Amino acid sequence: MMRRAVIIGDGLAGALQAVLLARAGWRVAVYERRPDPRAAGYAGGRSINLALSARGLAGLRAADLERTVMERDAIPMRGRMVHATDGRTTFQPYSKNPADAINSVSRGGLNLTLIKAAAACPGVELFFDHLCVDADLTRPAAVLKRADGSEIRVEGDLLIGADGAFSAVRGVMQKSDRFDYAQSYLGHGYKELRIPPGDGGEGNTTSGHQSIEGETRKSAEGEATFGRFVMEPNALHIWPRGGAMMIALPNRDGSFTCTLFWPWEGAHSFANLEGTQRIGAGAAGGTAGRGPSEEDRRRVIEFFRREYSDAVPLMPTLAEDFFRNPTSSLVTVRCWPWQAHGKVVLVGDAAHAIVPFYGQGINAGFEDCVALTEALKAYKDQREALEAYQAERKPNTEAIADMALENFVEMRDKVGRPEFLYRKKIEQTLHALFPGQVEPQYNLVSFSTVPYAEARRRGRELERVIDAVEEAAPLGSIEALGEDRWREKVRAIGAARLAASREGAPAGGCRKPEPGARLLDISPPLSPRIAVFPGDTPLSREVLMRTEDGAPITLSTLRTTVHVGSHADAPSHYGRGAATMEQIPPDVYLGPCQVIGARAQRGHLVRTADLPDGERTPITTPRVLLRTGTFPDPEHYNTDFAAMSVELVDWLASRGVKLVGIDTPSVDPSDSKTLPAHAAFLRHGMVILEGLVLKDVPDGEYELVALPLKLEGFDASPVRAVLRER
Incomplete structure (x- = not known):
């Protein structure tokens, strides 16, 4: 008999999970609180564009959707384009391999693709305008409120919470004894803005800015044409401003989705510019009350001209977008356990919402979907499957949550600083000099499926190697030594440090000791005096022969509990x-x-x-x-x-x-x-x-x-x- 899964949430993770389970032989019912986007369309204004990378692509590949998404929805970004206050730009490639790229994808477009794929799977039913208001963790079952106010109860063999950072399913689990839950907000919010396409696209930009010709590609449904871009399309654009920043990701129509990441309070903040029009965090729409005054609009334009000078001519609806679009919060969610009674389980943001600064939220969520599906295939007992799934994923999602917070500081404060750029040059040089031994943390996270926890460990090891190189060859050494001599110095120091740390050894292996490294003995001496658990076998020694007695050897017999000493x-x-x-x-x-x-x-x-x-x-x-x-x-x-x-x-x-x-x-x-x-x-x-x-x-x-x-x-x-x- 086919098992039945009930999935709460038809967002990105929920829709992919439905496809994967259907392909594994499950019947699946998916319930979503929003209207059907296939009919209603996808509402923008609040969603950060997605950066789809190797892990997310692996999830799509498992559902046979990678090619469809890449041809229909994605634009590759091969590095960061950093915009200085004076308008100068610097390109920072992500990798020495030009084929390595993360892919800009519209959240709404990808969600529609996944929903259509789920709807096409035999055994999958989709229900929209169904809000989860309660759950029974032991049946399992969910109680859902429909658009007309009536309620229904649905049951299955497995209830999956894929309903986001403020999950209703997790909310019920939080009432369980010894359920750990923590959420933390950044002191920053985010707001979406837009740069429209150039003259060849759906809109016009300010005259005097050259459009970059789009390209045409074949797809499964015919030709998909890029619009005309007014900035480099194959880059993630960043305007770092020390404590605040703006980013822009390209879209297939030639536009860019821009996102402000600003503090709530302070000089460079939402409070400063929104004034009386300030949108509360999590507001559903634009500003309340009267619209922005001409003075409000003028202040916004002047501020952007001062801080983001090269972007302003490309944003004809800047003031309107700023006051119309909501300002939202950035939250990290951690919880444990992810499963209940072997019948309920969480995936994606419901289990581990993270901030977007490593571009890994959806990639981690898709990894969850694959891992859960594989565990359900591998274990006959469903509880064992869910426990194996959460044990595999929890340490890795903890690692990416921490790395995402760390990367925010890097993107916001460091990417334009000379000392940061110098460390990046050391990293890239080591990467080129020691292929197979040195792989930057960013590459491991974005261009591989190495577990996040392992990527973080290896990233820390590499940071120590970079520290040693920087100490011996500080900023300015290239000018003093010349490129060739500097490179040889990096090679020598890097080789020594890599040998000392045994970079590339299996996870868990020990490094070679540093010269003079001290050993600390943390075991007690074992003798008949050593204490053992009362009633257990104490340590004793029987000497069979001794050299002191003229025997050729000393020979002893040891009798003891194995639970002795350390x-x-x-x-x-x-x-x-x-x-x-x-x-x-x-x-x-x-x-x-x-x-x-x-x-x-x-x-x-x-x-x-x-x-x-x-x-x-x-x-x-x-x-x-x-x-x-x-x-x-x-x-x-x-x-x-x-x-x-x-x-x-x-x-x-x-x-x-x-x-x-x-x-x-x-x-x-x-x-x-x-x-x-x-x-x-x-x-x-x-x-x-x-x-x-x-x-x-x-x-x-x-x-x-x-x-x-x-x-x-x-x-x-x-x-x-x-x-x-x-």
């Missing part, structure tokens, strides 16, 4: 049928780690709030060692040591952590019978180190080496754990 727990210790010690890949115990001191009290559980900055504590590596200070003497077993809360385990898992170590004998209290923290580790597929000695280890990043013995069938193994300073 040790690794195997999942079989706390999960029936789970992996035993020899089945765990050793690389999980080897690589970058982060030591974090917690504000722990004896006899209490450590929660996220006990970390140095609570939930804002940055997690920068996939391995975390917690210092509680509540088990100070490894030779004396105090039973009131601090243990871990399930909430903290879940939070670390949501940040992509795969190993947690602690300076106590157990992650659960000594008197626990149910071992809830151990169960949480098992659920997330994380591994545990216990009994570490972290008393004198400062917070920070290190390299961890804590390899267990390959004990076949065992539930734990002692480890010799050491940290290497980075």
Whole structure:
């Protein structure tokens, strides 16, 4: 019998998810609160154009839609065109490979393409003007209000929330116990403006500006013709103004969709120019009350002439657009878990809304759709499929959320600065000199499907290499040395640093030690004095022969619990049928780690709030060692040591952590019978180190080496754990 999915939201992710599930043999019903855009058309004025790149294209490819979208909707952008205040422009290519490009796509156009594709799939039903007002997470079911005010209840085997950053499905999930949710707004909003086509398009620009001839391409439906552009069409245009910026992306008709990203308050802000006409964040339409006065219009034009001088002649409806179009907020949404009861799941912005400054929102959403579909194919049990999906996607969406915020600062403040341009030149030179070893973070994010978390890790490694080059060959070195000598210096320093950091090694591998790098031993000595859990087998040594007694060798027999001193727990210790010690890949115990001191009290559980900055504590590596200070003497077993809360385990898992170590004998209290923290580790597929000695280890990043013995069938193994300073 065909399974039935109910999807709430027929936006980009919802429509693609419907196509993918239908192709996988599901019956699908999609419910959307908006009118049908096939009949009503798509309303602009509020939507940032999309930057479709490798990940999004992979999602379209899975639905056999890549060619259609690329021929019908997309314009490639091969770099940034930076516009200075005086009107000068500088082109910054994204990659040394001219074929690498991100693609400007109209949100409305792409949504229409996907909706039409979904409607054409057998087994897919689309319902518009249906607002989700409630959900039953256990059936699962959704309650929907129709345009006439009546309500219906729909059920299925799987309920998918694809209803955006303010998801109604997630809103119901938020009422569940231990559901983590956070939203944060930037101090900036956004507003859409427009540059119309040149004389050959649908509108006219100010005379004196040369149009760039469009081109014609064949598509599945005949010829698709580009309009006439008044700026370079194959670039993302940026006007960075230190704390504020404007961008422009090309459209197929020859126009550009411009977006202001301005602070809400201040000199270069919406409050300053909108004045009494200011649009509240999230307003549905233009300004309330009276229209803008001539003085309001004059102030806007004068401000733009001062700050965006080369754009003003290209924007004949600037003042009208500025006051008519809404000003909207920029929000980041994080939540966990993404699924409920194995019957409800979130995709796209409903699970992880991000700001648009890496151009990855839709790309990440399409990756979700593919990952969810593949998990549902791979697992017979639907709960296991949903848990596998969220475990795969959560750390990667956390990484891109952080990178998007970081990229805002780069685009807004840095792209025109000489020091930034110099670091970019170093990066591009290293990229050219060390093919296969050096790949910039932007390239990994935009032109590959390398997981976001891995792209961020490799990006940080490259930043350290660039730091070393910049320190040895600072800004101005090209003029002092000449291009050829400078390039050779970059090659020499880069080669040394890359060798030291083992750039290109498998994820999780350790770097070669820096000269003089200090090793910190975080294992207690093992002797008969070492404390073990009360009633467990203490360590003892039987000496069979000694050289001191005239024997040719000394030979000993060791008897002990495997849960002794610093040790690794195997999942079989706390999960029936789970992996035993020899089945765990050793690389999980080897690589970058982060030591974090917690504000722990004896006899209490450590929660996220006990970390140095609570939930804002940055997690920068996939391995975390917690210092509680509540088990100070490894030779004396105090039973009131601090243990871990399930909430903290879940939070670390949501940040992509795969190993947690602690300076106590157990992650659960000594008197626990149910071992809830151990169960949480098992659920997330994380591994545990216990009994570490972290008393004198400062917070920070290190390299961890804590390899267990390959004990076949065992539930734990002692480890010799050491940290290497980075």
